[in-house]
Amino acid sequence: MNEDFDDALRSALRREAYRPEVRIDGDVLRSRLEVYDRRRHDLHRRRQMSFAGLAIVAVVALAVWSSAVRRPSVGPAASAACPVSLPLTHGTWWVEIGGPHAYFNVEPGTLYATENAWLITTRFDPDAAAGQDISMWAEAVPSGQRVDAAFNSRMDPSSIYRFSSPAPSLPGGWYLFEQRIPSAGCWRLVASAGGQIAGTAVLEVRFGAASAQPTASLAEPTPRLAPPSSTGSTSRP
Amino acid sequence: MAQLRQGHVDALETLLREYGGEIQAVAYLTLRNEHDAEEVLADTLLMAWRKIGTLRNPDRLRPWLLTIATRLALRRRRRLQPWVVSLDPSAVVPSTAPVALEELELRDAIDRLPPRMRAVVALNVVADLPVAEVARVLGTSENTVKSQLRVARARLRVTLGAPSSSSASPGTETSDE
Numbered sequence: 236m237n238e239d240f241d242d243a244l245r246s247a248l249r250r251e252a253y254r255p256e257v258r259i260d261g262d263v264l265r266s267r268l269e270v271y272d273r274r275r276h277d278l279h280r281r282r283q284m285s286f287a288g289l290a291i292v293a294v295v296a297l298a299v300w301s302s303a304v305r306r307p308s309v310g311p312a313a314s315a316a317c318p319v320s321l322p323l324t325h326g327t328w329w330v331e332i333g334g335p336h337a338y339f340n341v342e343p344g345t346l347y348a349t350e351n352a353w354l355i356t357t358r359f360d361p362d363a364a365a366g367q368d369i370s371m372w373a374e375a376v377p378s379g380q381r382v383d384a385a386f387n388s389r390m391d392p393s394s395i396y397r398f399s400s401p402a403p404s405l406p407g408g409w410y411l412f413e414q415r416i417p418s419a420g421c422w423r424l425v426a427s428a429g430g431q432i433a434g435t436a437v438l439e440v441r442f443g444a445a446s447a448q449p450t451a452s453l454a455e456p457t458p459r460l461a462p463p464s465s466t467g468s469t470s471r472p
Numbered sequence: 473m474a475q476l477r478q479g480h481v482d483a484l485e486t487l488l489r490e491y492g493g494e495i496q497a498v499a500y501l502t503l504r505n506e507h508d509a510e511e512v513l514a515d516t517l518l519m520a521w522r523k524i525g526t527l528r529n530p531d532r533l534r535p536w537l538l539t540i541a542t543r544l545a546l547r548r549r550r551r552l553q554p555w556v557v558s559l560d561p562s563a564v565v566p567s568t569a570p571v572a573l574e575e576l577e578l579r580d581a582i583d584r585l586p587p588r589m590r591a592v593v594a595l596n597v598v599a600d601l602p603v604a605e606v607a608r609v610l611g612t613s614e615n616t617v618k619s620q621l622r623v624a625r626a627r628l629r630v631t632l633g634a635p636s637s638s639s640a641s642p643g644t645e646t647s648d649e
Contacts, residue, residue, distance in 0.1 A: 244628060245597050247578050252497035252598040255506040259492070259514055261485035267514055268481065268521075326507035403507035406548075 258327055270321045274334060317376060317421030319343060320436040326403040329395075336360055337426035337434025346422075347441040352413035355424075356390060360407030363428035371412040376421040376437065387411035416440050473533065476524050487517050491534065494599055495541045501594035502545040504583055512548060516541040538599055539609045542591050549587045581631035585624055592620040 322332045322343055331338040340356035355371070363369045371384040390409040395402035416422055419442040425435050476483040495516055500509035519540055527536050582590060588610070595606045596617075603621070607614045 241625070244625070247575075248501070248582070248593065248597045248628075249497075251575070251578060251582065252501040252594060253493065255496065255500055255509065257488075257492045257496050257513070259488065259496075259510055261482075261488065264484045264488065264514060264517060265481055267518060268484070271518065326510055329507075401507065403511060404505065 263324065266321075267323065270323045273321050278335070317439050318437055319421075319439055325405060326400075328397050328400060329402045329405075331358065331405075332438070333424065333426070333434040333436030335434060337428070339424050339426070339434075339436050341424070341436070341438065343438060344441070346416060346438060348416055348419040350415065350417060352385065352415045354387065355384070355412050355414050356395075356409060357412055357426050358405060358407050358409050359426065359428055359433055360405070362408030363433075367429040369410060369426070369428045371414060371424065371426045373414055373416050374423045374425060375418070376423050382415050382417065384412040384414035387413050473530050476521065479521075484517055484521050487520060487537070488513075491537050492517070494534075495537060497598050498538060498591075498594040499541055499545045501582065501598055502542065502587055502591045503549055504590070508548055509545075512541055512545045515544050519544070535601065535605055535609060538595060538601065542595065542609055546587060546591060577631055578628070581628050584631075585627060589620045589624050592617055593624050596621055 320332050320343075322330050322341075323338075324330050330340065330342045332341050332343065333339045336359060338358045338360070340358070341353075346353060357371055359369065369386070371386075373382045373384070374380065388411050390411055392402050392404055392409050412426075414424070419440050421437065422440050423435055423437045426433050475486065492513060496509050496513045499512035499516075500506065503509055503512065516537060520537055527533065582593075585593070591610065592606055595601045595609055596603065601609065603614050603617050607617045610617070
């Protein structure tokens with residue numbers, strides 16, 4: 236065996252393996268831990284609530300169902316407070332919020348009220364099954380006012396870049412929705428697949444800039460504005 | 473270790489400092505994507521922090537971390553498969569520094585190895601784990617690890633233009649993808 240070459244190959248492989256710098260730091264780990272704990276806590280609390288108040292939930296669900304024309308809804312929130320969801324950063328710049336099976340590429344604090352629509356990348360994990368309806372909407376908290384999003388297109392995450400840095404190839408199906416949020420305050424984003432709610436996120440929406448102009452650059456890491464268009468859900472091809 | 477067992481959040485930073493580079497390097501060589509390797513690094517440390525109670529022998533912390541990282545990386549690779557696209561190797565990592573052709577060829581050659589074979593190479597060459605330990609991490613036999621190392625070496629040598637002294641010929645190994 237040519238040991239010299241093995242040493243050279245070994246060194247080259249090590250150089251290649253260590254080429255990317257470690258960019259994750261303690262703050263990233265701590266924030267992730269916080270998000271995971273919060274999610275686990277929320278899940279636990281939801282389970283407790285669902286067992287304790289099954290009858291109440293059924294009544295509320297019935298009321299919401301009848302007012303929402305047979306479309307799934309999480310209903311109005313129980314309190315006037317705005318329990319803002321925590322964002323999670325993947326890689327160095329891709330920010331998502333929501334869960335447990337649908338995540339919105341929204342950085343908290345960036346959304347403001349406008350008559351234009353925000354172009355939001357929504358990731359379903361797992362992806363919707365073929366032929367299943369997917370939809371997204373926003374609900375004002377606590378009034379329950381609902382604004383449906385319009386489906387824009389399916390996305391390939393490998394085409395999303397911020398400068399020269401690609402978005403992480405997170406699993407699931409990626410879709411673009413045009414979501415209008417007409418007023419400031421507390422809003423819950425909801426994504427559903429096959430009639431079931433896949434994920435939700437609660438956000439504080441700022442007062443809008445009257446002169447907001449639509450932009451559609453894919454290089455933007457944060458939500459973009461899209462021109463208003465028709466609403467509705469779509470079937471996954 | 474005591475901090476870790478007591479659930480101190482600061483222990484995460486200690487783990488990151490001591491093992492972060494190695495874990496990310498193993499994950500990167502296995503996954504060939506910087507962001508995915510970063511995700512694996514973060515998930516590995518958080519999982520270790522939570523499951524430290526299941527580690528009986530503190531001396532095995534390092535191989536235990538590498539086991540978690542490798543399994544997360546391979547699981548991630550399986551889940552991500554539908555989105556894998558073939559890119560020009562020179563475009564994968566934007567850099568202002570000039571890259572030697574030899575380096576690009578090596579990257580290309582590594583990319584062409586099946587992920588599990590890359591994990592074997594990463595654990596043996598980058599993490600310096602002996603064959604028996606690599607087999608333990610991957611839950612396979614030592615012979616399989618030896619065979620995968622032999623094939624990987626042969627394939628890399630051919631790509632880099634060096635004479636292959638191994639008995640294994642490239643392309644004889646069944647891909648595990």
